[in-house]
Amino acid sequence: MGHREDLLEGAKRCLLEKGYARTTARDIVAASGTNLASIGYHYGSKEALLNIAFLRVTEEWGDLLTEQPDGAGDDDGAPRSPLDQFRDTWERVIDSYxxxxxxxxxxxEVVSRIDQDPELQKTLAGLQREGRDGLAENMLGIDPEADPEKARVAGLFCQALLAGVMVQWLMDSESAPSAQDLMEGLKTVLDGRVR
Known part of the structure; x- marks a missing residue:
């Protein structure tokens, strides 16, 4: 790897170990085995490097969570129902916690910083829209190319649910929802039993 890639890998490690606000340029240099001048040369600033590193970390995390397991159908080879696919995906998300x-x-942490960094906010807004399609497809089996509006609204739902589950797990993993809880809650809402 060259300095550019080394810096990116070092920045990703620092973000996961120290967080965004506590990562210094010297931390990145130490983690990457490069030098301070390399950050400016390759990325322009520490913040630009951290923003790119954050996006890569998030993409890698999303890829991990949305990977379809081998044999994605039922034992008899039939495709899973949308509810089963939803539950199976949430099991992977929660099991990865x-x-x-x-x-x-x-x-x-990064969400709490977006008001202070307009460039980060702009970048995240674009990625958030892209992420909706992936969530709709992987969690609910909706093809974004075949039905873009359905994928958009389903993706909005999945993003809202993901953020809420994430907060609950960070605050109190003992009482946070399981994949089965989420599926049962969704079924309850769909059945119209909530008044």
Missing amino acids: GRTRSVWQLQM
Whole structure:
């Protein structure tokens, strides 16, 4: 790897270990084995590097959570129902919590900073729109190309749910919802039993 890639990898490690606000340029240099001048040369500023590193961390986390398991159908080869696909995806999200807690914490920290960083806010807004399609497809089986409006509103729902579940798990994992809880809640809402 060259200095550019080394800096990016070092910045990703620092973000996950220290968070956004506590990561210094010297931390990144130490983690990457590069020098201070490399940050400015390759990325312009520490903040620009951290923003790119944050996006990469988030993309990698999203890829991990939306990977479809081998044999995505039922035992008899039939495709899973949308509710089963929803529950299975949430099981992967929740089961990953122990391994990815630092990513969840980082996301909450970065969201709290967007008012202070208009460039980050602009970048995240674009990625958030892209993320909706991926969530709609992977959590609910909706093809964004075949039905873009349905994917958009389903993606909005999934993003809202993801943020809420993330906060609950960070605050109190003992009482946070399970994948089964989320599926049962969704079924209850769909059945019209909530008044």
